[in-house]
Amino acid sequence: MISSPVVPVFAVRAWPGLIEAYRPYLPVTPETPVITLHEGNTPLIPVPTIAAEMGRGVQVFVKYDGLNPTGSFKDRGMTLAVTKAKEAGAQAVICASTGNTSAAAAAYARRGGLKAYVIIPDGYVAMGKLAQALLYGAEVIAIQGNFDQALEIVRDLSEMYPVTLVNSVNPYRLEGQKTAAFEVVDALGNAPDWLCIPVGNAGNITAYWMGFCQYHQEGRCDRLPRMMGFQAAGASPLVQGHVVSHPETVATAIRIGNPANWERAIAVQHASQGSFSAVTDAEILRAYQKLASQEGIFCEPASAASVAGLLKCKDQVPEAATVVCVLTGNGLKDPDTAIQQGSDHFHPGVPANLEKIAEIMQLP
Ligand code: F0G
Numbered sequence: 293m294i295s296s297p298v299v300p301v302f303a304v305r306a307w308p309g310l311i312e313a314y315r316p317y318l319p320v321t322p323e324t325p326v327i328t329l330h331e332g333n334t335p336l337i338p339v340p341t342i343a344a345e346m347g348r349g350v351q352v353f354v355k356y357d358g359l360n361p362t363g364s365f366k367d368r369g370m371t372l373a374v375t376k377a378k379e380a381g382a383q384a385v386i387c388a389s390t391g392n393t394s395a396a397a398a399a400y401a402r403r404g405g406l407k408a409y410v411i412i413p414d415g416y417v418a419m420g421k422l423a424q425a426l427l428y429g430a431e432v433i434a435i436q437g438n439f440d441q442a443l444e445i446v447r448d449l450s451e452m453y454p455v456t457l458v459n460s461v462n463p464y465r466l467e468g469q470k471t472a473a474f475e476v477v478d479a480l481g482n483a484p485d486w487l488c489i490p491v492g493n494a495g496n497i498t499a500y501w502m503g504f505c506q507y508h509q510e511g512r513c514d515r516l517p518r519m520m521g522f523q524a525a526g527a528s529p530l531v532q533g534h535v536v537s538h539p540e541t542v543a544t545a546i547r548i549g550n551p552a553n554w555e556r557a558i559a560v561q562h563a564s565q566g567s568f569s570a571v572t573d574a575e576i577l578r579a580y581q582k583l584a585s586q587e588g589i590f591c592e593p594a595s596a597a598s599v600a601g602l603l604k605c606k607d608q609v610p611e612a613a614t615v616v617c618v619l620t621g622n623g624l625k626d627p628d629t630a631i632q633q634g635s636d637h638f639h640p641g642v643p644a645n646l647e648k649i650a651e652i653m654q655l656p
Contacts, residue, residue: 473503
């Protein structure tokens with residue numbers, strides 16, 4: 293028996309943030325000082341043109357987590373990680389980041405009155421993310437190295453100094469992020485057949501699986517999805533089966549060669565009969581443009597890897613399956629890539645003259 297979709301009591305009131313919404317499923321007590329920006333409750337949006345391309349009655353939705361307060365799914369993990377850090381008396385948090393984690397860590401830390409230190413790969417963080425971390429008031433240290441090196445350094449620093457590590461090796465991050473799976477089941481009334489998700493450090497795929505399994509145990513869904521993880525071809529250690537020492541991709545959010553949650557990700561793949569596949573930068577950018585120009589959904593390039601992957605594996609999707617693609621971050625995070633990709637439609641420096649403009653518009 294599947295229980296009917298949850299209609300939470302707060303549905304008619306303001307959304308309280310995911311810790312309040314899913315309190316019974318999370319490691320908090322009445323005394324825990326909840327630090328929230330009312331994250332979560334993001335929409336599950338049908339994408340009909342992508343579904344039509346799939347054919348055979350396949351239904352496709354995107355979980356648009358770019359609508360979280362700092363514009364990515366990281367807020368789900370960060371509300372809980374920073375809450376628990378605060379509860380434990382921490383005064384500072386630290387993370388390595390390709391950008392989104394740093395924005396979320398900075399926002400939640402400052403909200404909770406903690407200091408935030410973020411270490412990022414110099415020159416490989418999208419402009420919007422850097423802007424966020426700076427304005428939220430984090431100390432931003434851009435290193436001449438990649439994310440994997442930054443993660444090694446912050447792991448050591450957090451052992452040597454009184455700063456709490458809030459990368460996805462912090463178990464509270466995954467606990468918070470699993471709520472995205474709860475929301476998917478709450479919206480669909482069951483788990484999807486497939487969950488397509490971009491994979492970098494492999495925290496999110498692990499967290500989603502935790503959420504689906506927990507809801508399944510509680511009888512909130514009667515099936516579990518196949519977990520389909522997609523990596524950028526130039527940064528695809530889980531596909532290749534070995535560390536990639538110089539990862540490269542236009543999708544800088546997932547420019548990672550040695551995922552911290554490697555073993556967990558492999559366990560998820562086996563348990564869910566899922567797979568890891570690579571998508572090229574060209575495929576990622578095609579899906580990125582398609583989502584924006586055909587569906588009106590602006591995500592960041594890394595997020596589009598989920599849709600690129602689905603389109604690539606189209607023939608493996610069972611007939612009439614329900615598929616959810618996770619869109620992990622907002623397109624506004626990376627205006628440079630958007631402007632480059634959309635430049636065909638840009639007409640700069642046009643004289644302020646009606647005839648000239650009408651000519652460009654090619655009006656009949
Ligand atoms: N999508 C986006 C937009 C991301 O920012 C990330 C990771 C992922 C997907 C991959 O998620 O690491 O859990 O497999 N960004 C991290 C960061 C690494 O520092 O912001 P994952």
